[in-house]
Amino acid sequence: MFSIGIGPSSSHTVGPMRAALAFAEHLEGTAALERVVSVTIDLYGSLGATGRGHGTDRAVVLGLLGERPELIDPDAVAGLLDEIRRSGELRVLGRHAVGFDLDGDVRLIGRTSLPAHPNGMVFTARDAAGDVVAERTSYSVGGGFVRDHPLDASEPVVGTGAGLPHGFRSAQELLDHCRSTGLGVADLVRRNEESLRSGNDVDSGLLDIFAAMAACVDHGLVTDGTLPGGLGVRRRAPRLHRELLSEEGNTAADVLHAMDWVSLFALAVNEENAAGGRVVTAPTNGAAGIVPAVLHFYRRFVRGADDAGTVRFLLAAGGIGIILKETGSISGAEVGCQGEVGSASAMAAAGLAEVLGGTPEQVENAAEIAVEHHLGLTCDPVGGLVQIPCIERNAVGATTAIHAARTAMRGDGSHVVSLDTAIATMRQTGAHMRSEYKETSLGGLALTVIGRPTVGVNVPEC
Numbered sequence: 001m002f003s004i005g006i007g008p009s010s011s012h013t014v015g016p017m018r019a020a021l022a023f024a025e026h027l028e029g030t031a032a033l034e035r036v037v038s039v040t041i042d043l044y045g046s047l048g049a050t051g052r053g054h055g056t057d058r059a060v061v062l063g064l065l066g067e068r069p070e071l072i073d074p075d076a077v078a079g080l081l082d083e084i085r086r087s088g089e090l091r092v093l094g095r096h097a098v099g100f101d102l103d104g105d106v107r108l109i110g111r112t113s114l115p116a117h118p119n120g121m122v123f124t125a126r127d128a129a130g131d132v133v134a135e136r137t138s139y140s141v142g143g144g145f146v147r148d149h150p151l152d153a154s155e156p157v158v159g160t161g162a163g164l165p166h167g168f169r170s171a172q173e174l175l176d177h178c179r180s181t182g183l184g185v186a187d188l189v190r191r192n193e194e195s196l197r198s199g200n201d202v203d204s205g206l207l208d209i210f211a212a213m214a215a216c217v218d219h220g221l222v223t224d225g226t227l228p229g230g231l232g233v234r235r236r237a238p239r240l241h242r243e244l245l246s247e248e249g250n251t252a253a254d255v256l257h258a259m260d261w262v263s264l265f266a267l268a269v270n271e272e273n274a275a276g277g278r279v280v281t282a283p284t285n286g287a288a289g290i291v292p293a294v295l296h297f298y299r300r301f302v303r304g305a306d307d308a309g310t311v312r313f314l315l316a317a318g319g320i321g322i323i324l325k326e327t328g329s330i331s332g333a334e335v336g337c338q339g340e341v342g343s344a345s346a347m348a349a350a351g352l353a354e355v356l357g358g359t360p361e362q363v364e365n366a367a368e369i370a371v372e373h374h375l376g377l378t379c380d381p382v383g384g385l386v387q388i389p390c391i392e393r394n395a396v397g398a399t400t401a402i403h404a405a406r407t408a409m410r411g412d413g414s415h416v417v418s419l420d421t422a423i424a425t426m427r428q429t430g431a432h433m434r435s436e437y438k439e440t441s442l443g444g445l446a447l448t449v450i451g452r453p454t455v456g457v458n459v460p461e462c
Contacts, residue, residue, distance in 0.1 A: 001321035001347075002209045002291075002314065003144055003281045005069035006077075007273035008386040010285040011119055011331055012047060012054035012439075013069070015140030020063025022146065023123040023136050024092050032133050033096050036125040039064060040105045045118035046333035047140065049110030049440040053229060053384025055276060057106045060121065066093040069144065074277050110440065116151040117141060118333040118438065142331030142339070143283045164192045169326050171364050171419035174319060178360035185363045186315040186354050193315070206314045207307060213269070213280050213292035220268025220277075227274045229385040237268040258301045262402065263395035265293035270391040283321045283330045286337075286379075286386050287344035289394035291317055294348035294401050298355055309355045317351035320367045320419075328371075328423035332379035333439040335430025337390075341397040342374030342426065346419075348401035353408050361413025368419040369404035370397075375422070376429055378437035380444025389445055 005014040020041070027033040041060045043051045051057050058081060062072065065080060081102065084090050090100035114120030117139040125133045137149035166177040166188050177188055193202045221241045227233045241264055247257075269289035273279045282291040295313055299305045324330055324346060329339040346367040353366035374397070382388040436443025 001143070001283050001318045001325065002206075003070060004209070004212050004278065005144060005281055005285065006072060006074050007055075007276045007279050007285050007288075009054040009056075010144040010281040010283075010288075011140045011142050011333060012050065012056045013059045014144035014281060014285065015119070015142075015146050016043075016047065016056050016121060017059040017063040017067065017069050017072075018144065019121060019138035019140060019146045020060040020123065021066065021068060022063075022138070022148075023125075023134075024064050024066065026136065027125055027134055028093060030134070032125070033092060035127045036092070036096065036098055036133050037128050038098055038105070038126045039090070039092070039100065040107065040124050040126075042107045042109055042122040042124075044109050044120040044122070045113030046110075046439045047119050047121055048108040048112075049442065050381060050384035051106075051108045051110070053381065053441070054386060057102075057108065060106060060123075061090065061100075061102065064090060064092055077276065113435075114139070116149065117147075118435070119331065142329060142334065143325065144281050144285075145325075163195065165195050166192055168319075169323065171320075171323050171367075171423075174323065175360055175364060184316075184354065185319055185350070185360050186312040189315040189319040203307075203311055206311045209280055209314060210295065210310050212278070213282075213295065216272050216277065216279050216288075217265050217268045217292060217296060220272040221264075223272070223275075227271065227385075227387055228276070229274075229383060229387065231383055231385060231387055233274070233387045233391075235271045237264060237271055240264050240267065258297065259399055259402075261300060262293050262297045262398050265296045266290060266394040266398045267391060269293065270386075270394045274385065274387045274391060282317075283325065283343055283347065284332070284340045286332060286390050287340040287394060287397065289391075290341065290344035290397045290401060291348045291351065293394070293398035294352050297398075297402060298352060302355065305355070313351035313355045316354035316363055317347040320350040320363075321347045323419070324371075324423060327420065328426050329430060335426060336377055336433050336438050337379040337393065338371075338374045338377040338426050339430060340379065341393050342371050342377060344394075345370040345374060345397040345401040345404070348398065349404035349408070352402060352405035356405065356409055358405075358409055359413050362408045362411065364419050365411065365413050365415050366401075366405045366408035368415065368417060368422050369407055370401055371419065371422040371426060372417060373400060373404070375425060376433075378433065378444050379439040380437055380446040381439065381441055382446050382449045384441045384446075388449065 266289035349366040
């Protein structure tokens, strides 16, 4: 559920880059690449509607070049694209040149969605005669995960059962395993992870994830300026950081001082994400600031916080993320922002409850509270950019996660609405939500702020 990539979107940047890379590798693997003289990419639905602001048009080109979201240097992106624009050629996987027009060969078809998923894309390669050499339809289903046509909704996106000692797909199954084994949520998820890799690898891998989160926060705290895209959104994290540092030692009377730091951590991450920087998908990029912000709250303000607790936090958060991904949705294009910020807030709440000593029932309750109180949240990015309302929304989602965890810890874990019920309600709410409010920039703030639908509007690029 945690992967390192670049902003501004996991479903619109990371997923499409991976899909394009997979198509390029397919061409090479079938020995068809040498016959290819042109490649076109059609982006449908939400990918087409907000593709420019979310960087989808750039991401698919980078994937064809052979770039990977976890390895690409964000500072190198502009130069790679400038070279294609200058030469009129794209070197597939860095070696086979085809003619390519950045503006004409990536087509944004925002008012039409493919039947299987709103984040659909079609890659087509042709030979010198204009005949189709290969064609592939792929879907970016949230969190950077990609599935190809035909889309099987029953196919697990993340490992949940087969071959695992305590496989689970629902919160009830997770609780049943915890009760039968006597294990906590983090311990049970660890058992599953250790069936796939060594315990040392589990620890080092999760601490590497935290290190990437921390690096993102640190960079966001010191990077001033205006975010790209044309909305004129200024970075606020550096100024807020300076203010909070100046207040250190004089905050005894301010009982909510810690919450200002939580908001700061979330703002720092999502400003980095909006600028196309390196972030950790947790579980998406649009909601990437929530888990790091709450984890930094734990590290800074909870007595006894250490690396072992950090690992437990991420294990519990990841376990809840699996349930959300498999039985709910983490895609704003599919269910609105309740699926992105709501899911991230639930994961963070579960992680915090775990390291505060919560029982499995309290951890599940914390996640449920966070999901329940994000139900109905729309995804309406202004100008198709992951800036307004996304950046502030992460700060609010992070503080909600802390409230959810603390509320759950004050109870005994018993509650009327289960996490599974809240997730099912999320899916139902998303199904009833109009498409204007599901990452199309056709409604909500995206319309009232700009004053007109933003589909097809060429927002200035970074």
